[in-house]
Amino acid sequence: MASWLLYLFSTIVLAQAAVIVPGASWTDTEGNIIQAHGGGFLKVASTYYWFGEDKVLDSTLFHAVSCYTSTDLETWTRESDALTPISGTMISTSDVVERPKVIFNTMNSEYVMWFHSDTSNYGAAMVGVATAKTPCGPYTYKGSWKPLGADSRDEGLFLDDDGTAYLLYASDNNQNFKISMLDTNYYNVTEQVSVLTGATLEAPGVIKRDNVYYLIASHTSGWDPNPNKVFTASSLAGPWSTQVDIAPEDTNTYYSQNAYDMPLGTNGIYMGDRWDVSALGSSTYIWFPLSWASGLPVIVKADVWNVNLATGTYTVATGTTYEAESGTLGGSAVLLTDSSYSGGQAVGFLGDGGTLTLDIIGIGEAQWVSLYYANGDSTWRNTTLSVNGGANVVVQQPSSGGGHVIQSVPVKVTLKNGANTLTFSSGQASFAGDLDKIIVYTTA
The missing domain is CATH 2.60.120.260 (Galactose-binding domain-like)
Incomplete structure (x- = not known):
């Protein structure tokens, strides 16, 4: 009986600890600070995979693409690194690898990672691609290049319902934002389907809901945050609506920048970074519920909250x-x-x-x-x-x-x-x- 009571108490403590606290220093199951900045997410069966930039060295230069797993989005275990530096390539320790995103190619039974690939001065402006047969890899680097010959800096991926994949990226020295279709292998882009001319956007993500595409992105202000915006369209080819705030404009998206946007039932989750340029490894994560109650996605400000994946709902704690x-x-x-x-x-x-x-x-x-x-x-x-x-x-x-x-x-x-x-x-x-x-x- 005593051992059972101890187990029950431990279970209650763990359940209480499984909450999302935006801006806190999140730790994994080993007690180490989670290093998965600029992250991307993938669900395989009942497991979520979180890929991100390991900034433990407080540097913009490439150290590793980390891989974490969870079944509840609240408790995370670090797995083996998904991608590590290779000397003499564009993913060496002297280069930049940012914003890794992974999608699964059913035709090849293969996981495909895309990322912003760059030199230390951000002059190359390329995408990089790597592949693996398991979610955490390790991934095999395929190469880096400019998609359709144009710049690509901050980027994201979107996989549509029909299996067609798209690259979302800041291009032309961050002066235009583009959406291009990937080939059937997800190894390269084949054609540009949309361009938001003069839209100085970066850190993009897309959620599709009721056949409407919602593009969420920040503007370009370096490591400093700005008011992230949402654009809508009935097709990824556009036309796209004018921009609308997803949070009160003066809060600069609660001092954060978009990284990924995840559907949650009829709601969603905004997953952002609160960058600390003086100590990049100490940068924290700002995750908030997204509500469509007003017709457009709006951040629900929550100090402490949790998610019910079975019902696709969230609960905001009161204090x-x-x-x-x-x-x-x-x-x-x-x-x-x-x-x-x-x-x-x-x-x-x-x-x-x-x-x-x-x-x-x-x-x-x-x-x-x-x-x-x-x-x-x-x-x-x-x-x-x-x-x-x-x-x-x-x-x-x-x-x-x-x-x-x-x-x-x-x-x-x-x-x-x-x-x-x-x-x-x-x-x-x-x-x-x-x-x-x-x-x-x-x-x-």
Whole structure:
């Protein structure tokens, strides 16, 4: 009986841990930070495969295309690398391999990977292709080239219902966006089917729903985020609609850039990257539900959520909100007043002597806390957080897009059952973001 109770408890803990927390540092089943940036996804039977850029060396240069597996999209296991460098080729450690995407060719019973293949100065602007007989490979590199003789930088793949595959890519020095059909082997492109002239788009993905194609992409702003857009068409050949935001424009897609877009029942999942150019390997993942309730895909902002693959639905966790102005201000911290803040107020001049103390209620275990803040700088800020007088942890705060634009970042802390005291920005010389509120979640 004791062993059964231990098993039941362990199962409950694992179930509680299986949530999606955008912006957190996600770890695999071995406890290592997931390295799968600019990712692509493939489902084989009941298993999902996540391919991405391993940026553990904090470099733009090629280290590996990683491969992770999951049956729930929430718990991921790292497998053997799908693609590794080959000296003397366009996939050496001196070159760039980005945004790997894999599709399955039923005619050849073969997995085909496409990726952005480039030199270290991004001057080559090519695609690369590799193939394997199993999802994680290892993949055999076939070569790199310019599709139809034109540039290809950020790219994606789309496999239509009839088995026809398409390359989605930024072309002509990122001045035009193109869609080209692949051959029956998925080894090369055969013809250009659509071009969005003058559309400076990158990081593309397509979802097909009720015979309508939804193209989601960002504009070009380097590693910095911008408002990602959606375009619609009844055919991949177009004509394409004018662009529409998938999130409030001033949030810059909640400080993220699109990587992949996955159908989920009548909904979808936006899968993006929050790039940290100063430490690429520490860049995090921003996944949100996509809802068509308004007729077009719109991101559902969720600090903590989970997905039910069997029903094609998602659940957004609810938490307890504590307004920053309800706490105790210390040092040079001041109250700020503006309609953009929850409750009309926030606390500013945190850090450099300014502190805030909030009393909250915990449930006696590790809990997610989401910090809502404004950082009008173009660079990142951070805040320290101490729980019940313990050691400070540092929470990164990317630019929010303006001094009155609110973003959120998560941090996991262990709280006592009952009353707890959180202290923000104590002992830090730099300024933190202005704190609007926090939300404490009971979902671990």
